[in-house]
Every structure is written in structure tokens, then in C-alpha cells.
Amino acid sequence: MIQGRSGESGPGWVTGRIQDLLSGPGRTVTIGSLGFSWSLDATIRDLAIADGQGIWLTVDQAELDWTPGALFRREIRISGLDVSRMIVERLPAGGPEPPPGDEPFSLPRLPDLPVGLDLRRLAVRQLDLGAPVLGGEAASLTIDGSARLGRGAGIGANLGIGRLDRPGTGKLALSHAPGAERFDIDLTVEEPEGGVIARAAGIPGLPPITLSLRGSGPLSGWRGRLDGSAGDMARVAADAIVRGIPGADGVPGYGLTISGDAALSRPLDRLLDPRTAALIGDGVAFQAEAALEPDRRIALTGARVTLAAGTLELSGTYRFDPPEIDFDYALEADAGSALRILAPEVGWEHVRLSGKAAGPADAPTVAADLAIDGIAAADPRIARLAGPEVRISGSAVVLPGTGEIRVDGIRVGAAIGTLSATALVRDWQAVGARVALDMPDLKHLAGIAGVPLEGAAVLGADLTAGDQAVLVRADVTGTATGLRTGRIHPAVDALVGREVDLAGLVTVGADGSIDLSGLRIEGRHAALTASATLRGGALDAGWRASLPRLDVLAEPLETAVAGSSVVDGTATGPLDALELRADLAGRDLVLSGRAVPRADLSVRATLAPGASRGTLDARAVVGRQPLDARSAFTLEGQRLDLTGISLGAGHDRITGAVRVALDRMTATGRLAGDIGDLGAFSALAGRTLGGSGRLEVRLDDARGRQAATAALGARNLSVTGPEGPVLTASRLDLNADVSAAPGGIRFDGRLDGTGVAVAGAPAQPVRVRLAGGLTREGALRRLGVDKLDGAYAGEPFRLAGPATAAIGPGIIEVRNLLLASREARVALDGGLVRNALDGTATLTRIPLGLASLVAPDHEVTGRLDGKAVFGGTLADPRADLDLRATDVSLRGGEAAGLTGIDIGATGRWRNGRLALDGKAATRRRDGVDIRFQADLPLVLRREPPTVELPRNVPVSGALRGHVELAILNDLLADTGDQAQGRLDVNLDLAGSLGDPRLGGDARIADGRYENRAAGAVINGIALRLRGDGSRLTVDRFDGRTPGGGTVEAAGSVNVDPDDPRAFDLRIRAGDAQLVQTDLVTARIDTVLTLTGPLDAPLLQGPVTIRHAEIRIPERMPSAVAEIQVEEINRPGGTAPAKLSAASPFRLRLDMAVKAENRIFVRGRGLAIELSSDATVGGTTAKPVPDGGLRLVSGTLDLLTTWFEFTRADIDFTGDGSADPMLDISAQARTADITAQVVVTGRASAPRITLTSSPELPQDEILSRVLFNKPFSNLSAIEAVQIAHSISRLTGIGGAPGVIDRVRGTLGIDRLELLSGKPGEGLSGTGVAAGRYVSRDVYVGAEQRVGEAGSRAVVEITLTRNLRLRTDVGTNSGASIGVLYEWEY
Secondary structure, three states, rough: EEEEEEOOOOOOOOHHHHHHHHHHOEEEEEEEEEEEOOOOOOOEEEEEEEEEOOOEEEEEEEEEEEEEHHHHOOEEEEEEEEOOEEEEOOOOOOOOOOOOOOOOOOOOOOOOOOOOOEEEEEEEEEEEEOOOHHHHOOOOEEEEEEEEOOOOOOEEEEEEEEEEOOOOOEEEEEEEOOOOOOOEEEEEEEEEEOHHHHHHHOOOOOOEEEEEEEEEEOOOOOEEEEEEOOOOOEEEEEEEEEEEEEOOHHHHEEEEEEEEEEEEEEOHHHHHOEEEEEEEEEEEEEEEEEEOOOOOOEEEEEEEEEOOOOOEEEEEEEEOOEEEEEEEEEEEEEOHHHHHHOOOOOEEEEEEEEEEEEEEEEEEEEEEEEEEEEEEOOHHHHHHHHHEEEEEEEEEEEEEEOOEEEEEEEEEEEOOOOEEEEEEOOOOOOEEEEEEEEEHHHHHHHHHHHHOOOEEEEEEEEEEEEOOOOOEEEEEEEEEEEEOOOOOOOHHHHHHHEEEEEEEEEEEEOOOOOEEEEEEEEOOEEEEEEEEEEEOOOOEEEEEEEEEOHHHHHHHHOOOOOEEEEEEEEEEEEEHHEEEEEEEEEEEEOOOOOOEEEEEEEEEEEEOOOOEEEEEEEEEEEEEEEEEEEEEEEEEEEEEEEEEEEEEEEOOOEEEEEEEEOOOEEEEEEEOOOOOEEHHHHHHHOOOEEEEEEEEEEEEEHOOOOOOEEEEEEEEEEEEEOEEEEEEEEEEEEEEEEEEEEEEEEEEEEEEEEEEEEOOOEEEEEEEEEEEEEEEEOOOOEEEEEEEEEEEEEEEEEEEOOEEEEEEEEEEEEEEEEEOOEEEEEEEEEEEEEOOEEEEEEEEEEEEEHHHOOOOOOOOOEEEEEEEEEEEEEEOEEEEEEEEEEEEEEOOOOOOOOEEEEEEEEEEEEEOOOEEEEEHHHHHHOOEEEEEEEEEEEEEOOOEEEEOOOOOOOOEOOOOEEEHHHOOOOOOOOHEEEOOOOOEEEEEEEEEOHHHHHHHHEEEEEEEEEOOOEEEEEEEEEEEEEEOEEEEEEEEEEEEEOEEEEEEEEEEEEOOOOOOOEEEEEEEEEEEEEEEOOOOEEEEEEEEEEEOOOOOOEEEEEEEEEEEEEEEEOOOOOOEEEEEEEEOOOOOOOOOOOOOOOOOOOOOEEEEEEEEEEEEEOOEEEEEEEEEEEEEEEOOOOOEEEEEEEEEEEEEEEOOOEEEEEEEEEEEEOOOOOOOOOEEEEEEEEOOOOOEEEEEEEOOEEEEEEEEOOOOOOOHHHHHHHHHOOOOOOHHHHHHHHHHHHHHHHOOOHHHHHHHHHHHHHHEEEEEEEEEOOOOOOOEEEEEEEEOOOOOEEEEEEEEOOOOOOOOEEEOOOOEEEEEEEEEEOOEEEEEEEEEOOOO
């Protein structure tokens, strides 16, 4: 045997030459030894092949048995190749690809060998494959077979493969005849669970594998079939057809058609992850058409794969030289697509993803366009964000070799707005990106925000990759413009304003930390700043919210608000033991018109998974009243404990504790408290409160159902809101029991009160009992009232039987409601059910006197009966109405000349219109006889169901008849107004409610008006009102006043309440005597205008006083004592104050009152003439006079002395008070002194002083002025005259200071000044004096000026109010009489 062996000095020459021939770049072949027999059979030992990573294949021994003589036939014939053991540790490392050639592309062809190869037997006894080869587990195989490669005669092979370490076999029979272009193959593989193929393919569970590939025929018409299975988990079947196609330059190409399907058995997650399994579904169908063209290009004309997710289509070309791709792809899915698992809350009608990948194979540009139509989400808020279609498009350049992706632009369009982004990726990791979201209409966010939203917003973020410590940084900015939350939250609009800016920096660290810094959200009057760091499971966060100007809330909240507020907070510590702190500080606050100089809220908490604990503490000063609230809380599992609850002011507080079971949402506990002054809680209630009260609430969850008992009591209660009184009560007690019931709650409440007044109505006793239940059935809410009874103002009422009410989608109804009060009945049964209306409402014997319970100033009597029957549908509602008011009387009826009025009206509602006919008539012929008719649009709106009168639909109507004006005098009694005459009405209505058109007229002939308080009388009144479009035009109004004066008016009034110039009237008076009383007479000239809206017109213009006479009576009551009345023994103490409601009508004033002179004031010795230069503003309810009266000339007569006025100014200060300031001075001269009378101060409390030069006491001044002698030298009658002068000066019945001085000097019990007859000076005046000789007997004397003698008087008191009087004169006889006195 010839051997070649490698030794220490290297391989033998033959072995070395073979090693060199077999080795190459990146491949090294070594042979341990090579031996040949004399027949040239060869034996190879220790063969190894290595690459740059080391040896990857070894052969222990290979024996080659061949026939050299066959070489003469140009054939290598190997009788046997026997390999004892071959080991493949791993697959060889890949080498560089050879550069592309220029030859046309064709199918792989056999090499053109100089000799043929005939391997008659191949045996590899053991082939060991390393774990890296098969993906994790080694295998040992054996191979047995034969192969033939003929010179120009094709190829053939028969191989058998078996596993040595476990069962598994494979067989391959292959033949190819180049000349005939024929190819045949038969491949079968079977291996049990855990086999090589399943492991290499990475099939979960490593199921048993069977595989069969069979095909035969020429390449121009070859057919083959593939069948395979993976145990019972999957099955695949495919058919392939190869056909020849003509190519350019006569070089043929080949076409390939593949079609097949794969079936997966359930459960699919045995083979795939659940999401992928769902997307693939139970089976996959695929087909493809491809052409292998001679110009080194593969053209894919139609590839389709059908999955549960949808249908994927691919077409395009791949060019080998240079490597380029140009592919179009599309994925389409309908509503039933498995893609819904990616967003289970969102549905759609159709999805299409399409795009293109083109360019160099190592740097293609990928473009995509995704359209989603008919989006429907389970959450309607998401559907509104998406809109009917979502479209996503974009393009990117992908460099697979470097892992770089350049995203030129991604655009996502939806109803909410457009999201656009650009990005750069290197090494398959993001380096930077810019993202922008443009939302042109924020209304789509309203559903998520929970409030209406208007405006637009733009958000942007610059994303950059960091260093080794930072993964990414995001610099976020944003702006919202035109922002409004609508009518729901006008306060938010006022704080935030129309523009909001956002900025912040977010950093994500490589260690998983997240840092938020510089966050700022800023609106017009609100700002939020925050920072936070989350690192190692611990949070360190802080924030501040600032509201620097709360006064901007005043207008939207319609109440006085001012001040500022700041909220500071922190959250620190590990997430499983987070310490939370929040502090709110309000300063210089004004809330609901009340000053709150300081308000603080503090929250401290430790948040832990097992138990969280904390405290809440709030303190405020409202007005001058400190208020506070505090509580501790503990949260353990599903239990929340609120302990130490305390709310109140000082000793007036509510305290208690509550435990809440969060899993059942039930609570137990008690809250109770005595409130001595409810006013301390006005700020909390949002209303002004008064009185005292007690509250007790008990919560219980017996048998796992929530129950509550509440008891509230109030004494001398008053509740006042911005519009006036809401509720007052001397005593009010409310007790209620509420408990959970299946599907709802049960309730039983009792209300009992005395002196209860609602909205300013008269105080009345009240008693109410209400019991029933409230249930919910899905969206349907149903109220059942089992019992309702009580009394108001002594009038009992009760529910005749159980009644129900229901409201929900498509249903609003009230059933079996029947309220009874004595003989009166109110009944209602009907509603709206499934678009159909059906019901009846009746009123029976309703006494109109009940109106006096809420409007006592309008006493009404009579009876009301009526019936309404409803039917039809929402689109076409129908109703018939019949109302009758019988024997209606106002303010005392016949006693005031007003007999009963009968009023009747019928109505018919059809086709969206309501036709009304009615009549009002008194039972006397000379009262009221009015008929009316109207045809109005009336529609029923669907959402919510409401009745509406459209303003732009035609209307018609008529008013005919007459009214005797005297019938209204009883209603005008409070103002002193009286009227006479007859008003004839003949008016028509046309147009629409938004643009009414009036026609016809109303007339008064020879009417009369009188105001008894002012003494104004206008006779001969003639009036004609004419309907003129939307206005009532005064064609004529004139009348006469006593003395020949006249009053005229002209203009018009618009009946539209929204017209800012509804009134347009001109009023003229000439020498009109409009004031004529015992004290004042005045004649004026004026031209006034009345303009403005219906609810607040303005009366404006000059008033000239031609002549005014003011008469001062000679005597006024000596005094009017103020009597303080206190009601005692009243239950509950002092009664609450009576509150009045404001009238909605305001007559504004702007008048100038002028008089050059001729304003005369006379009486009590006074004669003065004044001029006027005053104005009157404000309203008739609260006039505001300004300016005043000035002296022209004047004198004062005290006995025989004349005082001359030097100054008289009467000024209104414009402060809203009708009480003027006085500054009056008069003086008189005698031989030795100059006396001056000065009056100053308010007219309601004047200060009258007497001064002189030289200075003397007041009685001494009068003595010197009147009698030119000292007071001590006066006679008795002169003293009486001085007292009388002081009486005339002050206007009271006596002069206490002087009279007391005289009475004390004389030593008598009674000294009284007697007045004379008006206009007779001192004649008849006198003095009376006397003493009580016993308790009930008085004896005295009287002396009058002008009488020759005196009279003796004797009075005997018989009872408290009855006296017997007799008097005897010296020359005029005697008299006797009985006096009855009544003090008031």
C-alpha cells in the first residue's frame, strides 16, 4: 500500500497537494493521512475543514472503492464511498459574495464536466450534527444511497436518511435529463416528535413532521405537489406549475404558478402565540404568479395570501444586477377581520394598507398608506375622535445593511386632527424624531374631557436619543387658541382665557428613570408648574397651581368673587409608601359677595399598598366668621374610614365618623350637630341663612344594603338667594328614611313646619308626608309614589292612590296621578311611549282663592275646571283643551262694584298649530265683554321633549269687545287711582311671534282719571290706540285738568320684549293742575319722553312749575310716639323678618324740575316764595332727587313781630335720599337786640335755634322781640302769647320748656295753651289752668282772647276712656257733656 502521512515536518507531497487544492480563501482543509492500494482504492483519515472561526467539519475515516479503467470511457465509477463518522459542529461562516456576472439569468444548470460520475454506493455510517446546526439540540444520522452525474446525460440520485439517536427517516429520488429538459423528484420525510426539522424550523412543541414532495415533467410544463403536516397541529398542501415563456433575443424564460393552503387545528396557541394565531386564523390560502426572466430579473405579477386578518397582495420585480426592488403591496380587511384583536374597542367597515418599496435592495424607500373607513367604537368618545375615516400615510428609506431608517414623513389623519412625524433611526435604534399634532377643532375632545370644547390646538415634541445614561429626551410644546368650554363652564373660560401654552422636558434614562422638568401650563389667569423624577421605584414630584385673579369669575358666576389662590403640592418617597402633601391658600377672597380674607386647605397622606392614611384640614374666615373642617382617613383594602369628622364654626359644628365599604359602596356611621346660628354656614350653602338648627344622619348597611336616616330641624329659618327670599319658617322639621332596594331605593319622608313662606309668599303652616321608591331598569328610571298627603295653610291635600312616573329612552309618562284637596281634584294619566302620545289631564273645582296663598295682594275668588286630552305622535301631536273659570272676582267683588266674571277657552292642537277661542264676560251688562281668538304654531321637540312656540311661523288672532274702566277701580285702590269710561277693543294679530303685526284699534271716549292721593283729575279723555305692525300707535290721547289745563300724548309701543326702544311716547302738559290737595296745589308745563325697553323705560324731560301753593296747617299733633312692639310667648322665639321680592319692572327717571319763582309756602305766620332748580333721577321705586329750592322772598309773623328771611336753601344731595338738607335764616330787629331764627339739618329732623345780638336765652329773646321787656316782667297772658309763638314756630301743640317753667312758678297741675280758629290770628286762643282735687276729680279755669269773662271747668273720670265734663261761664251760660277718648 502506498501511504502519504502528515508528520511533524508536514504532510507528504501528495497529501499536501490535495490539501492545497481543496483549501481556498476562508477555508482550510487538513488531512491526517492518505493511503492508496495497488488497485488505487483510497483511504482518508482525520479530514478536517476549518474557517476563520475554527474547525467546523471532521471525518474520522473515508474509504473510496473505484474503477480507474472507467476513465478511458470518460467516466468516474465509484463502487463505494464509505464514511465511518462525520461530525458537523456548526455551519461554516459565510464568505463574501462574488460580484454579479453579465450573463443572462437562467435556472441553475449542471456543470459541463469532462467526465461522468457514477457513485453506485454511498454510506455514511454516522453523521453527527452539533446543536448550533439544528438550533439547540444535537442529532446523529446515517445516510445510504447512490448518485449519478452523467456527462451531458443529466443527474440522478437515490438517498435514504435515518436517525441513529431516535426514530426518523427520509427518502429522496431525483432525476434530471438536460436534453429533454425533464425533472423528476420524489421526497418523503417522516420524523417523530422532537425531530430535526421541527427543531430547525422552531415549531412550538416540536411536533412530529411528515413531508412529501413529488413532481415530474419537462421544465416547460412541469407540475409538482407538496404535502406536509406537523402532527395534528398544522397541514399544508401546495401545487406548482413551471412553464416556459419567450424572452428577448430568443432566450427563453420560465413562469411559475404556485397555489395552496395551510390549515391549523385548534387551539391555535399550541403552534403560535395567541395574537399571531388569531391573525392567521384556522387556515391560509395562497397563490402566486412569477416570471424568471432572462435579463436577471424576477417579476412577481400577482401574489395573494388570504388570512383571518385579511388579504395580502404583492406584485413587482427584483433585479439582480444591480440589486434593486420595486414592489407594490396591499392588505385589505373587512369588518369581520381578525385585525380587530389589535384594538378590540374599535370596529370598522373596511381597512386598506397599501404602499410601495422601491430602490436599491440595500437601501429601499418604503411608502405606506393606511385607510380605515366606517370606524365604530364601543366607546362613542373614541369614535368621535376618529371620525368616519382614519388615514395613515408615510414614506421611509430603509438601509438594512446599516440598520438605518430615514422616515421622511408619517401623516395620520382623523376627525380630531392630523399627526405628522419625521424620524431618524441608526443601528435599528431611534436617534431623533419630530412629532406634531394639529387639532383644528377641539369639539371632538369634548366627550373625553366631559365638557363642551371649542378652539384649536397644536402640540409638538422634539425627540432626541441621549448618551449611555439617557435613552431619549422629549422637548414638548403646545398652544391652544380660541379655547372655550361653552356655557357649561364659563368660569373655566374666564380663568384659562382664549389661549393656553404648554412646555416641558421629559427625559428617560437608560436605568429606567423618568424625569419631568420645566413643565408649565399657562392660561390668561391660571398657571401650573411641575417637576418630577421617578428613579429606582421612588418618586420626587412637586407642583404649583396659581390663580392670581379670581375676580374674573364674578361675571360668569354672576356673583361677587375676588382674591387669589395658590395650590402647592409634593409627592415623595417609594411608590409603595408615597408621602403626599397638598396645600391650598386663598387670600383676600370674596365669595358670593362675602369677604373671605383667608382660606386654607391642607392634605397630608401616606399612600401604601396595604394601608393609606392621612388627614384633611380646612380653615377659612368668611366675613368675620371663622369656619373649619377636618377629618382623618384610613384606606385599608376595600375599607375607607373617615374619623374625627368636624365641620363648623366655634361651638356650632357637625361631627361624626363614617366607614365606607368600597367593594359594596355602602357606608356606616353618624353625623350630627347643633347649630345655634345657621348664618355661619351661609358661605357653604351659597345662600344667606338665618336661624338655628340641628342635624343628625345615621348610615347603616344592614344585610349588605345601604340605609340612611336623617333628621333636620330648624327654628326661625330664613334662606335668601340673589333674587330674594327663597324660604322662611318659624319652625321646620324634616325626617326621612332611605334604604336601598332591588334596582333602586325606598324612601319615606315627613316635613312639618309653621310660619313657612316660599319665595316671599305669606307664611303658612305646612305638613307633608311622602313615601315611595325610585328604581332603575337599564336606562329607564321609574318613580313610584305610594303615599302623599299633607296640608298647606290649612288646606289639606292627598294622593288618592299610588302613582308612578317613568323617564328613559323613548318614554316619559305619569300614571294614575290624582291629587285631591277638599272638593278640588287634579288628575294626570299619560305620557310618551315609543313615539306615541296618549293621556288626559283634568282640573275639577279648583278654587281660585288658592292664589292668595302665594300672592296675597291679589285676592281672587272663583272656580277653575278644565280638561286636556292628548294623542298623536311626536311628529304629529294632537290635543283638545277646555278651560272654564266661573264667577271670578277680584278684591272683594260686589262691594267694590266688581261682579263675578266667567272666562272660558277651548283649544285644538292639530298639524303643529293650536287654535284657541275664548270669552270673558261679567254677569252685568256694563262690565266686561271680551272675546278672543288665536291660531298659533305649537311644536313638540324630540330631544328633550319640550313644547315650543316657533318665532318665525305665521300667527293670527283677534280681540273684540269692551271693558268698563270703573270695573278696574278696586284693583287701583292701593295707588289712589280711579277711572271712568269705556274701552272698546277691536285688535287683530298677524305676522309671527318673532315679527308680530298688529291691526285694528282700541278707543276711549269721554273718559275720566283721578288720583286721589295727589288730587289730580283729568276729564274728557279721548284715546285711540291703533295696531301698526309690531307697534301700538297712540293716534290720540288728550284730556283736560281743572282750570283749563291740558294733557296730551303721542307715540307708539312695541310689543316685542326684546326691542330696546319698545316705548317711544311723548307726553305734553300745558298749565295742567296735576296736584290739588289740602296742603299743595300746583300747575305745570312739561314735555316728557318715555323711551326704552318694556321692562325698564326712561321718563325724561323738563318740568316747569307755573304756580305752586304749599299750605302749612295751623296745628299739628303735639307728638307721635314710637311704640315698640315685641311679640312674646311665640313658639321658637322671635319671628323671622318678612322678606319682600323685587318687581321686574323699573321706570327710570331723568327729569329737571324748574321754576323761576311762584312756589309759595304759607301758613303758621309764614309767607315765602321760592324758585326751583332740581333734577330727579333713579327710578319710581327709588327716586334720586338732586339740586333744590332757593329763596326769592319771605317773612314770618310772630304775633306783632315780623321776621324777614335772609336765606332759604333746601338742597337734595343726590345720595338717593328724599330727605333734603335745610339752611334757612330769618331775622327781626328791636330797639335793643337783633334776633335771628336759624333752621338747619335734615327736613325729617330739623334743628331750630334762636340767637341774638347781644346773646340771650331763647325765651328771653322772644320776650324782648315781642314785648320789648324781660321775660320775668311778663304778664300771664303775655307768657301765653310767647308759648303760642313758639307753638306756631315749631308746629306742635305746645311749648314744653316755657309751659313747664310757668306751671312750676304758679304751682298748678295743668297749664295748657288753647288754639283758636284757623285764620283768626289770636282770636279764640287762650290758656287753661287747674289742679286735681282728688284722683278722679279735676277743677280748673279757662280764659280765651276776645272773651270778656272766664269759665270754670269740672271733669270727673268715670272709666279709663269715659269722662263727664261741665263748665260754667261768667256771662255765657253753662254746658255739660260726656267725653270718650281712644288712644291710637
